[in-house]
Amino acid sequence: MANSVIQHAKIVTSVDTHNDVVWWQLHPVALWPVVAEARDAVLARHWRRDANGTTRHVRADVVNGSFVVAPPSVEYVSSDNDDTSCLVTFVLHINPRGWLDSAVAAHLAYPHSFTVAMLDMLVDLKAACVAQQYKSPPKTT
Numbered sequence: 001m002a003n004s005v006i007q008h009a010k011i012v013t014s015v016d017t018h019n020d021v022v023w024w025q026l027h028p029v030a031l032w033p034v035v036a037e038a039r040d041a042v043l044a045r046h047w048r049r050d051a052n053g054t055t056r057h058v059r060a061d062v063v064n065g066s067f068v069v070a071p072p073s074v075e076y077v078s079s080d081n082d083d084t085s086c087l088v089t090f091v092l093h094i095n096p097r098g099w100l101d102s103a104v105a106a107h108l109a110y111p112h113s114f115t116v117a118m119l120d121m122l123v124d125l126k127a128a129c130v131a132q133q134y135k136s137p138p139k140t141t
Contacts, residue, residue: 005121007038018048029117088122 008025015021025040068089 004124005117012042019044019046021045026117088125 005026006024007027010023012021012023021042021044023040023042026038028038029036068087070087070089072085072087
């Protein structure tokens with residue numbers, strides 16, 4: 001899947017079947033009148049599906065940000081047993097460091113542009129999920 005935020009990603013280490021550590025290199029961000037070079041991040045991930053097939057949501061804190069992925073409440077599960085829906089909540093407070101960490105850059109909203117770029121990742125996630133609901137047109141060569 002193409003991603004507008006992450007340029008490269010790799011699993012640094014697999015801890016066990018429910019935990020790993022990943023490295024992301026982010027794309028450079030165009031911040032008029034300059035382009036801020038790519039930043040990178042290392043994240044610890046955790047996921048789990050219980051023996052009965054259910055998945056509990058797990059809060060993953062990243063400094064001052066977090067993803068919360070929550071399955072629908074039982075009373076809101078659709079009649080067609082669609083278990084692919086979820087609510088993704090993304091909270092992020094980012095400090096990109098470097099010259100972007102200056103008072104001038106903060107005044108010009110440069111850190112805000114990095115936050116917007118990270119939110120683009122959620123748009124990519126939603127697009128990938130929604131795309132699975134539709135038939136793709138045949139590829140032409």
